[in-house]
Amino acid sequence: MPQNIVVLVGGVGGARFTRGLVAELERRHPSPSSRPTVTAIVNTGDDSWIAGLRVTPDLDSMMYTLAGVNDDERGWGLRDESYRVSAEMNAYGVGWPWFTLGDLDLGTHIARTALLREGMPLTDVVARLASRWNDGAGLPVRLLPVTDEPVETHVEIDLGSGPELVHFEEWWVKHRAAVPAQRFVQLGLAAASATRAVRDALATADVVLVAPSNPVVSVGTVLSIPGVRSSLDESSAPVVGVSPIIGGAAVRGYADACLAAIGVETSALAVARHYGSRSRAASAQPLVDSATPPVDSAQPLVDSAKPVVDSAKPNGDPAPRGLLDGWLVAEEDADAVEAVEALGIRSRSVPLWMKDAETSAALAGAALDLAAELF
Amino acid sequence: MPQNIVVLVGGVGGARFTRGLVAELERRHPSPSSRPTVTAIVNTGDDSWIAGLRVTPDLDSMMYTLAGVNDDERGWGLRDESYRVSAEMNAYGVGWPWFTLGDLDLGTHIARTALLREGMPLTDVVARLASRWNDGAGLPVRLLPVTDEPVETHVEIDLGSGPELVHFEEWWVKHRAAVPAQRFVQLGLAAASATRAVRDALATADVVLVAPSNPVVSVGTVLSIPGVRSSLDESSAPVVGVSPIIGGAAVRGYADACLAAIGVETSALAVARHYGSRSRAASAQPLVDSATPPVDSAQPLVDSAKPVVDSAKPNGDPAPRGLLDGWLVAEEDADAVEAVEALGIRSRSVPLWMKDAETSAALAGAALDLAAELF
Numbered sequence: 213m214p215q216n217i218v219v220l221v222g223g224v225g226g227a228r229f230t231r232g233l234v235a236e237l238e239r240r241h242p243s244p245s246s247r248p249t250v251t252a253i254v255n256t257g258d259d260s261w262i263a264g265l266r267v268t269p270d271l272d273s274m275m276y277t278l279a280g281v282n283d284d285e286r287g288w289g290l291r292d293e294s295y296r297v298s299a300e301m302n303a304y305g306v307g308w309p310w311f312t313l314g315d316l317d318l319g320t321h322i323a324r325t326a327l328l329r330e331g332m333p334l335t336d337v338v339a340r341l342a343s344r345w346n347d348g349a350g351l352p353v354r355l356l357p358v359t360d361e362p363v364e365t366h367v368e369i370d371l372g373s374g375p376e377l378v379h380f381e382e383w384w385v386k387h388r389a390a391v392p393a394q395r396f397v398q399l400g401l402a403a404a405s406a407t408r409a410v411r412d413a414l415a416t417a418d419v420v421l422v423a424p425s426n427p428v429v430s431v432g433t434v435l436s437i438p439g440v441r442s443s444l445d446e447s448s449a450p451v452v453g454v455s456p457i458i459g460g461a462a463v464r465g466y467a468d469a470c471l472a473a474i475g476v477e478t479s480a481l482a483v484a485r486h487y488g489s490r491s492r493a494a495s496a497q498p499l500v501d502s503a504t505p506p507v508d509s510a511q512p513l514v515d516s517a518k519p520v521v522d523s524a525k526p527n528g529d530p531a532p533r534g535l536l537d538g539w540l541v542a543e544e545d546a547d548a549v550e551a552v553e554a555l556g557i558r559s560r561s562v563p564l565w566m567k568d569a570e571t572s573a574a575l576a577g578a579a580l581d582l583a584a585e586l587f
Numbered sequence: 588m589p590q591n592i593v594v595l596v597g598g599v600g601g602a603r604f605t606r607g608l609v610a611e612l613e614r615r616h617p618s619p620s621s622r623p624t625v626t627a628i629v630n631t632g633d634d635s636w637i638a639g640l641r642v643t644p645d646l647d648s649m650m651y652t653l654a655g656v657n658d659d660e661r662g663w664g665l666r667d668e669s670y671r672v673s674a675e676m677n678a679y680g681v682g683w684p685w686f687t688l689g690d691l692d693l694g695t696h697i698a699r700t701a702l703l704r705e706g707m708p709l710t711d712v713v714a715r716l717a718s719r720w721n722d723g724a725g726l727p728v729r730l731l732p733v734t735d736e737p738v739e740t741h742v743e744i745d746l747g748s749g750p751e752l753v754h755f756e757e758w759w760v761k762h763r764a765a766v767p768a769q770r771f772v773q774l775g776l777a778a779a780s781a782t783r784a785v786r787d788a789l790a791t792a793d794v795v796l797v798a799p800s801n802p803v804v805s806v807g808t809v810l811s812i813p814g815v816r817s818s819l820d821e822s823s824a825p826v827v828g829v830s831p832i833i834g835g836a837a838v839r840g841y842a843d844a845c846l847a848a849i850g851v852e853t854s855a856l857a858v859a860r861h862y863g864s865r866s867r868a869a870s871a872q873p874l875v876d877s878a879t880p881p882v883d884s885a886q887p888l889v890d891s892a893k894p895v896v897d898s899a900k901p902n903g904d905p906a907p908r909g910l911l912d913g914w915l916v917a918e919e920d921a922d923a924v925e926a927v928e929a930l931g932i933r934s935r936s937v938p939l940w941m942k943d944a945e946t947s948a949a950l951a952g953a954a955l956d957l958a959a960e961l962f
Contacts, residue, residue, distance in 0.1 A: 264701035297672060300694020304719050306701045315690055318697075319675020326639035326681045344679050 214248050214418035214583070218449075219353075222255045222430025223270040224288055225456065225464055225566075226423035227277035232572025233421070234278070234352045236580065239573065250353045251413040253440075255425070256334070257365035257398060257433035260379055263307040265321040266328055269381070270430065271338055271357060272320060278353050279345035287464070290316045310386040333360040335407050356413060358434045361404035365429050367473075368394040380429060389466030393473035396429065398436060406439030414443035419583040421576075422453035422535065424463060424564070427483050428470035441532040450586035451490055452538035452579050455480040458564050459544035480541040481548040488534025489556035538582040540564070540575070558586060589623050589793035589958070593824075594728075597630045597805025598645040599663055600831065600839055600941075601798035602652035607947025608796070609653070609727045611955065614948065625728045626788040628815075630800070631709070632740035632773060632808035635754055638682040640696040641703055644756070645805065646713055646732060647695060653728050654720035662839070665691045685761040708735040710782050731788060733809045736779035740804050742848075743769040755804060764841030768848035771804065773811060781814030789818035794958040796951075797828035797910065799838060799939070802858050803845035816907040825961035826865055827913035827954050830855040833939050834919035855916040856923040863909025864931035913957040915939070915950070933961060 217237075219230055230252055241247035252274055259268045269288075276282035276290055283291045293314035301307040313321065320341065327337040334357045342351045365380040369391045377397060383389060414420070425431050435441055444451065457480045462468045468478040476486045536557045541548050542564035552559035560582055566572040592612075594605055605627055616622035627649055634643045644663075651657035651665055658666045668689035676682040688696065695716065702712045709732045717726045740755040744766045752772060758764060789795070800806050810816055819826065832855045837843045843853040851861045911932045916923050917939035927934035935957055941947040 263697050264704045265697065294669075294671060294690075296669060296690045297694045297697065300691055301698055304694065304698035304716055306698040315669075315671045316675055318693070319672045319679065322638050322640065322672065322693075322697075323676055323679035323681040329639045341679055 216417050217248050217250045217419045218413050218417040219252045219421045219423055220431055220434050221252050221423040222425030223273040226425040227273045228566045228572050229423040230353055231277050233576035235569055235573040236577045252353050253356050253358050253410050255430045255433050256357045257363055258380055260381055265325045267321055274355050278351045289314055335360055335409055356409050358410055358437045359404045360407050363398050363400045363404045366397045366399055389469040404437055406437050411439055411443045414447055417449040420449050420451040421579050424454040424456040426467045426470055428474055445533050450537040450583045452583045453536050454579055455541045457483055458542040480545040481551050484539045484552045484557055487536050490534050490537045491556045492534050537586045540578055591792050592623050592625045592794045593788050593792040594627045594796045594798055595806055595809050596627050596798040597800030598648040601800040602648045603941045603947050604798040605728055606652050608951035610944055610948040611952045627728050628731050628733050628785050630805040630808050631732045632738055633755055635756055638676055640700045642696050649730050650717055653726045664689055710735055710784055731784050733785055734779045734812045735782050738773050738775045738779045741772045741774055764844040779812055781812050786814055786818045789822055792824040795824050795826040796954050799829040799831040801842045801845055803849055820908050825912040825958045827958045828911050829915045829954055832858055833917040855920040856926050859914045859927045859932055862911050865909050865912045866931045867909050912961045915953055
């Protein structure tokens, strides 16, 4: 029985999956003392400075969902939200008018920014913010930002006046990913590394799950942080992923546009091939398409507050293995199971829609079961 | 007829007086083209960092009041305010729980802080924020922070475990000035100077008015900023002040506690004596009581983010003159007029309560009339 479960996650999809995992573990292990611990390693590539406040969308989706205060209907943010502060900010001409921050959400951003500006590392800030919930008992999952250093995913687009780099959120929210992404650039990557807490969590993991998050900008960013791939490669824990694609379409968001930018088809099989088999060297199944790498060696086209040095190699680790021992695909993609297994990845088809708490828990249970087969 | 009027102000009282001045000038000069300009030089000593946001209470009281969006009933802040963000901040344990920031107000603080962190001087930030109001036409008064450098008034108090320095707002709001102030210390003063805009405004002023603001921590701080006293001393404009004391009591706030700390009686005459006559050297009428100077040469007792060097001299300017050519006292203090005039300060008794727009305008008119006598 696994004692330590680690989940690699992005935002909303990862949060739902992790919430399902918590519910499934509570069902399987009614006694808290015998229940495995869950640690989520969370993407920080969508983080940004907005009006002097540090905003961390994926960490917040995880925190709000696991605290039970997220807005499930809208899919993101907090329930019972209001927008009085943002209206004032807009009136002063400050901030991103297309990225409206809720009042309750701003309370989180102000608190986070205040602690960061006091010099507290992001990992400790996240722990401090998380400790507020459940009457001070905190969250059922330990949230770890993959790195304490700012790494921000930028996207090269062309709006008609030549290529330019914009923050991922600008492409995603303002342009709704409708403008083709030429490539992704992770500003700050060369100066970043996985935290000690992340490496320790991976070193002591019995099972590693890969949430059905965006394979390029969420899981891809987590994997790109130096120290993550090497820690995974050294681990003996089985790594089981959940496909973010159902029947050839992204479950949520514009993952198809991200996959297209790196030359990967929007299919459960293609994403499995992109992640690669753990039993084989990643060089045979490159993490990123070499023609359009998500992490580029070019200098950024726009100024950034942070010095930018991008490495030509995606993660700085030597000769990584592929990612996956196991891969859950949707029932709609059952015919891909055989081809995935031919890659050297154990595969099962299961109901993949996380419609509610029950289906999310069942999906997490299927991932745990597949991991158990792979011990 | 004066073309350029300068008002030295603190917060709420200064804002009401300035609003009355604007109304009176509109009444006397219906044509905007012939109307004198008004420049307010605003105290910044109450400014502070709260949860990573720069909060400037007096500048905001001025801006909100002159924009017509202030809460007149409560006396401070914005109308129709709510407190959702502060509740979140408190839940995270960030900020000053006894200093609740409204949601609309936080919009201002976030905008200000974002611009300051971009490197914009406070003077320009204030102009930018002010330009938002009146459908982009801005405010009827030019608001100038007395300095762009952070100068924060701290108060030495003893809560039973020895003397400690706390921010002025902590003493004023949390302790309601009920703990005796031993002395005031202006952190950052030695590194500060009046802005070029402030010195130019004083150099071109035809009339200088001193609002009925706190003589110690509002007007006193404005006067303490190096460059203010020397600019006033070089000006030929009459300086007319309005007493903040009516019948031996502070009109608002805890000005009596501030005056007590520097050994000045709470009376219209004592404050006039404290400010001093402009026709005499200030050395005969020291700005601050030498036993308990509001600006102390001692090092602060608590750490501060800003290096602190306090000068032994209150303002760093050579041998300043007293402040006042004229002094308006309340009808209740009519018997002080003779004694004030004996100080070399022209004095009149007038209705001093700013109950509403009319009485505020009449008071400002009386100040203008006294200034006209002194040309």
